[in-house]
Amino acid sequence: MENQTYNYAIVRSFVTWSMIWGLVAVLVGVIVSLQMVNPDLNFPPYLTFGRLRPVHTNAGIYGWGIGVIFAAFYYIVQRLCKVPIWSDKLAKFQLWLFNATITASAVTLLLGYTTSKEYHEMEWPIDVMVVILWVAFSINIIMTILKRKEEQMYISLWYMMAAIVGVAILYLVNSAAVPVSFFKSYSAYAGTNDANVQWWFGHNAVAMVLTAPFLGMFYYFLPKTTGVPIFSHRLSITAFWSLIFMYLWTGAHHLLWTPVPDWIQTLAMGFSIMLIAPSWGSVFNGYLSMNGQWHQMRENYLVKFLILGITFYGLQTLQGPMQAIRTFSAFIHYTDWVPAHIHMGTMGWVSMICFASIYYLIPRIYGRELYSIPLADLHFWLTLVGQLIWSISLWIAGVLQAGMWNAMNSDGSLTYTFMETMVEMYPYWWARVLGGVIYMAGLVIFIYNIYMSVKKGEPTAVPTITTEGRA
Amino acid sequence: MWEKKPILLLVLATCAIMVGTIVTMILPFAWVNTEADRIEGVTPYTALQQEGRDIYIRDGCNNCHTQTVRPLVPEVLRYGDYSKSGEFVYDRPFLWGSKRTGPDLARLGGKYPDAWHYKHMESPRSMVPKTNMPDYGWYSNNLLDPQMIQRKMETLGFPYTAEEIKDLEGKNDMDAMVAYLQKLGSDIPWRDAAETTIVGDLVNPYADANQETISGWAPIYADNCAACHGPNMEGEIGPELIGEDYDDEILFTIIYTGITDGGMPSFSNLGTDKVWKLTNYIRTYQAEGSQ
Structure with a gap:
């Protein structure tokens, strides 16, 4: 009955809020996609594309992505x-600060307070606020790990710990600025330096927020769902260390052909290609863990989300290096082409893992079975089809426009x-x-x-948990 | 071993993260924005230009417009000379962007007269009918805050005069934005260097084209000329064309090379064929207009 001491209340709260912010992110995404086709849908000054698009991206990354990371890791770390987690009070504080931060972000971005x-x-x-939030989370996770009763730390915890360090370094360095007022500051770096720091941050935010924690979640939820362990421990060790080592070199691939020094671009290009190896290390580890279990793709809706998620991850980490x-x-x-690439990662890889994590958690944190598996199946297909329409149409658009930009006449004119x-x-x-609406x-x-x-789910067969958090 | 020692794992992970960070992020500070990067003529923004830049940031213009021209042939032809590191030393933050929903703006300064920008910001679709750029006419209603702008200049350490700050009274967001756009990429004299020179004799390949053929070229005029010279050549930002009587060669040269000082951009990137078509279209129409 040791389960009863776990704090599931905090997991429930983060699940709820992450879903709310996820809906906001997608809704704003659909709105800005409509603004792209009809400029009359811009309502200045607050509701213009230029101000709404950051609300979409930040609600998606910080509200939905990090919200689910908080939920999943408060569960995973305890298990x-x-x-139980080190401090319930700190976790509760973190929940409030999380929602305050996301709300304040959305409001200030619409008011035009932005660093760009x-x-x-x-x-x-x-x-x-973000720094305090991350420190609170980091302390709670690390302290919980320090007083653990299981000596060996599982892969998921490595990824989370690397992300804790990585996000802290990235965020602190990139936010260095000189304030003019409460709502306006100027970057501590200028021009080309600023660009290089920003994309070192930008690409590694992908590594430390949208990759490492989600791999940790994948490595935990896949074996838990299928009932068979991960294929290779050694492969996961190799993939982990090479991933967190190589990622940091690649930021300048966002700045190819710009005034950033050539050698930085070349290093970024080389390391981006090499990153295929650790990325696919995890993909293979996932696939090979399914040996003899592929029938579960038919039988278990959760496996579908996880395996399609890692498939999108595999495609993403091939397309990116290209x-x-x-x-x-x-x-x-x-x-x-570029937004199409990003959205394969966010709508495909990240969100598929988010969905799987929440589906997995619900029976365990609420003691109730999923209300409807057919609806979960429908959700799966709408997610897959919606994302594919989204990305494939814009890949075509990207190739078409690039071709037209580059087309030249025989006399050397455009x-x-x-x-x-x-x-x-x-x-x-x-x-x-259309893809976004689906x-x-x-x-x-x-x-x-x-x-x-x-509200109405069947009680789980074995009531192993209480729903009131810590006893 | 590290799998059982969390502090060790944190330390090792930090080391792994720091190697690439030091080499590709910290080390470049030794070379970038140093004396070696410096370009003669690159100046800080004036108070009005800097405020325009902050408005550009405020409204997220960088979500649709880039500000860096890559050293690639089609790109240099389309936008102008490729961007150099030394041109950006006063940019906090940088605004290179990552998506060209609209065109790159790194070389926009001096391409069009101010009047073009006022009209375009007010109603982009009045000049470019199918654009998806929203209207920014509301900029004209927002008065600038000179005290705040002075504080910004202090923070940035940019030179300014008391008079300059006083002149901001009564100016609005639109004035600031246009001033900023006109500064973009114009610190180096690339326009002079990139000026087109026509060599050899000019021979109108469509001298014998009939009226019907020529009227079929109307869309080229509508897409490229009408915004400034009016849909019926009646003139607006640019002069009226009806009644002008340049011969083929001179008209071709004006369109092809532009009048850099007069606010008329060069249209050489349309190619000689389209420029000859325009020349014939305008001359034919002028004849009608002057009858």
Whole structure:
């Protein structure tokens, strides 16, 4: 009955809030996708594309992504360490601060208080909130690990610990700025230096927020779901260390052909290619863990989410290095190909793992079975189809526009003006709206299913947990 | 071993993270924005320009516009000289962007006259009918705050005069934005270096084209000229064209090379064929207009 001492209340709260912010992120995403096709849908000054787009990205990364990380790791750390979390009060404080930070971010971004640095737009007072938030989480996780009853730390904990350190370094360095007022500051770095620091941050935010913790979640939830262990411990060790070592070199692949020194670009390109190895190490580890278990793809909706998630991760980590090659970047960069790439990662990899984690957690933190498996299946297909329509249409758009930008006449002049290439994008931008709406429909069904499970789900067969948090 | 020692794991992970960080993020500070990068003529922003830049940031213009021209042939042809590190030393933060929903703006300064920008910001679709850029006419209603701008200049350490700050009274967001856009990429004299020179004789390849053929070229005029010279050549930002009577060669040269000082951009990137078509279209129409 040791289970009864675990704090599941905090897990429940983070699950709820992450879903709310996830819905906000996707809804704002659909709104900005409509603004792309019809400029009359901009309502200045607050509701214009330029101000709403950061709300979409930050709600997605920080509200939905990190919200689920908090939920999943407060669960995982207790189970893997066989002790309750170190401080319930600190966790509760962190929950409040999390919601205050995301709310303050959304409001200030709409008011136009922004640093303009991608995925780090919030002004310095919110940076301070984020730092406190991350420190609170880090202390709680690390202290829980330190007083654990299980000597061996499982892979999931390595990834989380690396992310704790990584996010702290990245965020602190990139937020260095000189304030003018409470709502305005200037970056501590100028021009090319600022660009290099920003994309060192930007790409490694992908590593430390959208990759490492989610691999940790995948490594925990997959064996738990299938009932068979991970294929290779040694492979996971190799993949872990090489991943966190190599990622940090690659930021400048966002800056190929810019004034950033050439050797940094070349290093970034080389390390990006090498990153395929550790990324696919995890993909193979996931696939090979399914040996003899592939029938579960038919029988267990959770396995579908996890395996499709890692599949998207595999595709993402192949496509990314391809884009990091100078010649390909010269062709494709700055087109709609790029958002298509990002959204395969976020809507495919990250969100599939988020969905799987929450589906897995609900019976265990509420003591109630999922309300409807057919609805979960429907959610799966809407997610998959919505994401594929989204990305495939914009890959085509990106190649088309890149081709038109590069087309030259025999006399050495350009074949198309910029506007002639832009108007060709409209049909694909409409397809993106469609993909986004389908995806959002899936998300609404997901949230409904979770809500109904909590309200009306069958009690779980073996009531191993209390629903009142710590005894 | 580290799998059983969390503090050791944290230390090792930090080391692994720091290697790439030191080499690719910290080390470059030794070379970038140093004397070796310096370019003669690159100046800090004036108070009005800096405020325009802050408005550009406030409204997230960087979400759709980049500000860096890559050293690639089609890119240099389309936008102008490729960007150099020394041009950005006063940019806090950098605004290179990552997506070109609209065109790159790194070389926008001096391309069009101020009037073009006022009209375009007010209503982009009045000049570029199919654009998805939202209207920013509301900028004209937002008065600037000179005290705040002075504080910003102090923080940035940019030179300014009391008079400059006083001149900000009564100016609005639109004035600041246009001032900023006109500064973009114009610190180096790239326009002079990139000026097109026509060599050899100019021979109008469409001298014998009939009226019907020529009227079919109307869309080229509508897409490239109408925004400034009016849909019927009646003139607006640029002069009226009806009644002008340049011969083929001169008109071709004006369109192809532009009038750098007069606010008329070069249209050489349309290619000689389209410029000849425009020349014939305008001359034919002028004849009609002057009848």
